[in-house]
Amino acid sequence: MKLKQAVTGIAALACMTTAAHAQSAGSFFVTSGWFHFAPQSSSQPLTVTSIGGSPTNITEANTGATLSSGDTLGLTAGYFITDHIATEFVFGIPPSFDLQGSGSLEQFGKLGQAKQWSPTLLLKYYFNAPTATFRPYLGVGVSRIWFTDEKITNGVFQANVLHGPTAVTTDSSWEPVFNLGFTYSFNQHWFAGASVSYLPLSTTAKLNTAAATPVGTLNVQSQTKIKLNPIVTYVNIGYRF
Incomplete structure (x- = not known):
């Protein structure tokens, strides 16, 4: 009987020790889930900076753009x-x-599109x-x-506002x-989580247009600064090692 009690006690202690270290120093974790990006966007008016190689500073009043929301699959890997304190x-x-x-460009609806890359390194403090x-x-x-x-x-926007085929580049x-955020553990390995992040993000979109003019085709360069400032939510399932 004493031997059985001793074995049971050792087994219980081992389980407690394993659980105690599930979220402690030296443990790794991975998560997978769904990101929702909600830009709080606005932009400066479109400004023509060059025509035919000659510098200009022509502001197109009441022009602007905003970005739609986006969703995607997310992955994380972290270490306590x-x-x-953990890094992720x-x-x-x-x-x-x-x-x-x-503004005046609202009548055109969707003007264009782009894909955003944003790998992130976090330092997190768990309570x-x-x-x-x-x-x-x-x-x-x-x-x-x-x-x-x-x-x-948008071909109509490109023809009537930009006046020709246009290439777009953006800053990195x-x-x-x-x-x-928070995590909720189901056992020593599996957990669920949710988080909210904020990025004070802006980028400058630069447009290079082969514009048709009465004197022929001229290269016209223009740009606008777009504030995205996205709020990013992440709902996930994770596994600890």
Whole structure:
């Protein structure tokens, strides 16, 4: 009987020890889930900066653009440095955003589209004990932002406003990320989570147009600065090692 009690006690202690270290220093975790990007967007008026190679500064009054929301599959991988501090790398399939006209350009509807890449590194502080089922956290980090597949898709806008075939490029940048969320553990390995992040993000879209004019085709360069400032939500399922 004593031997049986001793074995039972050792087994229970082992289970407790395993659970205690499920969210503690030295443990790894991965998550997969759904990102929703909600840009709080606005833009400066379109400004013509060059015509036929000659510098200009012509502002097209009451022109602007906003970005639509986007959704995509996300993945993260993290490591607990201490029982309360973890690092996490966040990445996913780049979402596609539609560029919508505003002001005098609102009549054209969708002007173009682009895909956003934003791999992110976070440093997160977890509250409550490592063995707690519910653990809220705060995080801060940095994201590398760039866009691909930028293009004008509205032929009427391109012909009547830009006056010719137009190529689009955008700036890349490093941006801060502010993050908060929580995890809820089902057992020592599996958990669910949700988070909200904010990125104070802006980019400059540069347009290069082969414009048809009375004197022939001229290269016209223009640009606009677009503030995105997205609020990003992430709902996920995770696994700890």
